[in-house]
Amino acid sequence: MASHLSGGKVNIALVQELAKNELLKLLENIPGRKVIVWDKTLAGPVGLIAKFSLLQEREVVHLYPLESGVLKNNSVNKVIFITRPDLRLMDIVAENVHSVARGKSAKELSYSKDYGSQGGYEFHLVFVPRKSLLCEKRLKNRGVFGSFMQVQELPCDLFPFDNDLLSMELESAFKEFRLEGDPTCLFQVAQALGTLQGLFGTIPRVSGKGHAARHVWELMARMAREQAGCPRPMPTGAPAIDHLLLLDRSVDLLSPLATQLTYEGLIDEIFGIHNCTVQLPAEKLAKPDDSLPVNAGEKKAVILNSGEELFAEIRDRNFNAVGPALSRKAKLISAQLEERHGDKTMQEMKQFVARLPHMLAMKNSLANHTTIAELIKEVTDSSGFLESLQVEQEFMNGIDTDKVHPYIDDLIAQQEPLLKILRLVCMQSVTNSGLKAKVLEHYRREIVHAYGFAQLLTLGALEKAGLLTPQSGPRQYTVLRKALRLTVEDASETAPTDIAFVHSVYAPLSARLAQALARPQGWRALQDVLGLLPGPTVDEVQLPGGGPAPAPVPAAPAPVRLCVIPRTPFYPPPLLEKT
Amino acid sequence: FFVRESLDPKNSAREASLAAAQDSFRRARADLNATLCEEQQRLLRYQKGLEDKFGREFSGLSLHDTVRALLLMREVKLADKLRAEYRVPDRRYWWLRILCMAHLGDWEELVRF
Numbered sequence: 001m002a003s004h005l006s007g008g009k010v011n012i013a014l015v016q017e018l019a020k021n022e023l024l025k026l027l028e029n030i031p032g033r034k035v036i037v038w039d040k041t042l043a044g045p046v047g048l049i050a051k052f053s054l055l056q057e058r059e060v061v062h063l064y065p066l067e068s069g070v071l072k073n074n075s076v077n078k079v080i081f082i083t084r085p086d087l088r089l090m091d092i093v094a095e096n097v098h099s100v101a102r103g104k105s106a107k108e109l110s111y112s113k114d115y116g117s118q119g120g121y122e123f124h125l126v127f128v129p130r131k132s133l134l135c136e137k138r139l140k141n142r143g144v145f146g147s148f149m150q151v152q153e154l155p156c157d158l159f160p161f162d163n164d165l166l167s168m169e170l171e172s173a174f175k176e177f178r179l180e181g182d183p184t185c186l187f188q189v190a191q192a193l194g195t196l197q198g199l200f201g202t203i204p205r206v207s208g209k210g211h212a213a214r215h216v217w218e219l220m221a222r223m224a225r226e227q228a229g230c231p232r233p234m235p236t237g238a239p240a241i242d243h244l245l246l247l248d249r250s251v252d253l254l255s256p257l258a259t260q261l262t263y264e265g266l267i268d269e270i271f272g273i274h275n276c277t278v279q280l281p282a283e284k285l286a287k288p289d290d291s292l293p294v295n296a297g298e299k300k301a302v303i304l305n306s307g308e309e310l311f312a313e314i315r316d317r318n319f320n321a322v323g324p325a326l327s328r329k330a331k332l333i334s335a336q337l338e339e340r341h342g343d344k345t346m347q348e349m350k351q352f353v354a355r356l357p358h359m360l361a362m363k364n365s366l367a368n369h370t371t372i373a374e375l376i377k378e379v380t381d382s383s384g385f386l387e388s389l390q391v392e393q394e395f396m397n398g399i400d401t402d403k404v405h406p407y408i409d410d411l412i413a414q415q416e417p418l419l420k421i422l423r424l425v426c427m428q429s430v431t432n433s434g435l436k437a438k439v440l441e442h443y444r445r446e447i448v449h450a451y452g453f454a455q456l457l458t459l460g461a462l463e464k465a466g467l468l469t470p471q472s473g474p475r476q477y478t479v480l481r482k483a484l485r486l487t488v489e490d491a492s493e494t495a496p497t498d499i500a501f502v503h504s505v506y507a508p509l510s511a512r513l514a515q516a517l518a519r520p521q522g523w524r525a526l527q528d529v530l531g532l533l534p535g536p537t538v539d540e541v542q543l544p545g546g547g548p549a550p551a552p553v554p555a556a557p558a559p560v561r562l563c564v565i566p567r568t569p570f571y572p573p574p575l576l577e578k579t
Numbered sequence: 580f581f582v583r584e585s586l587d588p589k590n591s592a593r594e595a596s597l598a599a600a601q602d603s604f605r606r607a608r609a610d611l612n613a614t615l616c617e618e619q620q621r622l623l624r625y626q627k628g629l630e631d632k633f634g635r636e637f638s639g640l641s642l643h644d645t646v647r648a649l650l651l652m653r654e655v656k657l658a659d660k661l662r663a664e665y666r667v668p669d670r671r672y673w674w675l676r677i678l679c680m681a682h683l684g685d686w687e688e689l690v691r692f
Contacts, residue, residue, distance in 0.1 A: 410674065413674035413675060414674060414678065
């Protein structure tokens with residue numbers, strides 16, 4: 001059902017299959033018509049593993065988002081809550097259950113004859129990816145735990161996004177780990193990797209950097225030891241993944257702060273991509289032949305993944321290269337369509353007709369992407385965007401990072417969106433390896449003055465997360481920049497030879513680390529550099545299930561896929577996977 | 580640093596919790612934060628005064644917004660006073676002045692700079 005997932009080097013569709021089966025098994029365990037109440041953060045990702053039609057086949061009548069207040073009433077009396085184990089969500093669930101119970105008893109009082117004979121509601125609760133004792137306790141405290149017929153878990157950690165990308169969709173992982181010191185997410189990462197190894201075979205080599213990476217590796221090793229007693233059926237044959245790279249986000253704080261300049265990256269910067277879909281203003285995308293009038297302000301969802309041929313081609317291009325690519329495609333298609341006017345034999349005609357649906361689909365997607373590209377162009381051509389970009393690039397090249405930057409000052413004075421300012425300030429802090437006390441104080445005072453006292457908390461959080469720090473020790477960014485060639489002066493945007501094209505100047509640190517691994521001597525050549533990065537280094541060899549050591553699989557120079565990085569400093573996965 | 584949490588809820592004891600926060604900041608030797616807490620207390624008191632004077636909501640605005648509100652009401656003197664009191668840098672203040680004048684359509688005033 002999802003052909004775009006299976007095309008890559010590793011068959012990601014297997015992951016999807018596994019998750020789907022688990023979900024369906026769960027649903028089949030609860031016979032009869034039912035409704036599902038989703039935790040909002042899960043609805044999108046789960047949509048990636050099972051389509052609504054598939055759920056309908058299992059007699060799911062309705063999907064509701066989980067909201068506080070009264071549960072939307074309906075004729076169906078089997079309700080399944082599917083949530084993350086999160087205490088706040090538990091409260092909402094409890095509220096929902098209470099509301100139904102109250103509503104029912106009120107009805108029973110007034111219409112006892114009609115309703116009294118009906119069976120009560122049946123509640124089920126499903127935790128994704130696993131149960132939490134704390135949550136069950138909370139439900140008990142709220143007095144609703146007994147109302148649930150079953151409490152189950154859906155062991156689904158990884159959501160397939162594309163043929164080379166899986167995400168755990170843990171939005172607050174970085175925040176939880178760095179700010180709240182809660183390592184639950186690391187456990188989940190380790191579990192997810194365990195699942196992955198169960199599917200694709202034990203990954204022979206593991207490299208990692210940072211405390212979180214070390215932690216995950218230890219957890220993985222422990223889980224492997226625990227499982228050694230009861231061996232799971234491991235897939236035979238050569239493992240499909242030959243190298244695992246674990247990176248703690250705190251190793252590379254700079255990359256998510258920089259403005260992404262690839263096509264997909266810019267769509268995300270401007271409109272935001274969630275679960276491979278982007279919400280665009282519908283009136284811009286409406287086709288003339290659409291019979292339905294489109295309301296202004298309405299959003300239209302466009303699905304973005306490599307299943308779409310055109311998007312697969314341009315998604316990772318620098319935006320400056322997208323325009324030419326689009327116009328080239330347009331010419332090609334119109335040329336193909338023109339062919340039909342020429343004289344043709346019956347045979348040729350047939351071929352043409354066979355290709356027609358494909359060509360029309362191409363034409364459609366071309367139109368879509370041209371519109372999107374135009375929308376982006378509007379933003380990227382604005383002087384504000386260009387100025388910010390220039391400042392970013394100055395910082396990355398280590399220019400003027402040690403004093404208060406006038407552009408940031410101006411932005412604060414004009415009360416531009418706080419996020420934009422924080423992003424620049426944090427970037428300055430990272431590239432300068434911490435700001436001088438005076439500079440930091442200046443920014444702090446300005447931000448609190450302009451945006452209100454409450455922002456003191458925000459700034460505190462940023463400091464704790466290491467994004468905004470007072471200067472201390474040697475200037476490691478300067479060293480790193482040289483050693484890893486983080487900035488490239490003459491990067492070509494249209495015909496890239498180096499990963500630096502994604503930011504026009506800057507090559508993400510994580511990508512450089514991954515590249516280094518693909519070289520024959522691996523990270524050994526980088527010892528000095530690795531020493532500068534925070535946290536311990538992991539470099540281990542894993543043997544599958546105590547068997548004889550396998551012949552070393554040469555680490556194929558795999559294409560490095562750039563992780564699309566959302567803009568918030570509290571970026572989720574501490575995990576960039578190279579397959 | 581727990582006291583910081585107690586700032587946010589719009590409770591009646593805001594000043595008290597601010598003072599407590601200021602204290603703990605001082606003890607933690609985060610001088611700037613302590614100063615900011617103190618400024619915030621002063622600002623809140625001042626905003627109360629303004630509310631009495633003009634009969635509109637001020638409390639909860641940031642310093643920047645307060646100054647802007649004053650400028651938009653053409654209370655330049657009061658704004659100047661605030662600026663001196665909180666040591667607002669010239670650069671930001673003039674941005675604000677210019678934007679406000681433009682907003683009011685006060686072009687003649689703007690030309691006089």
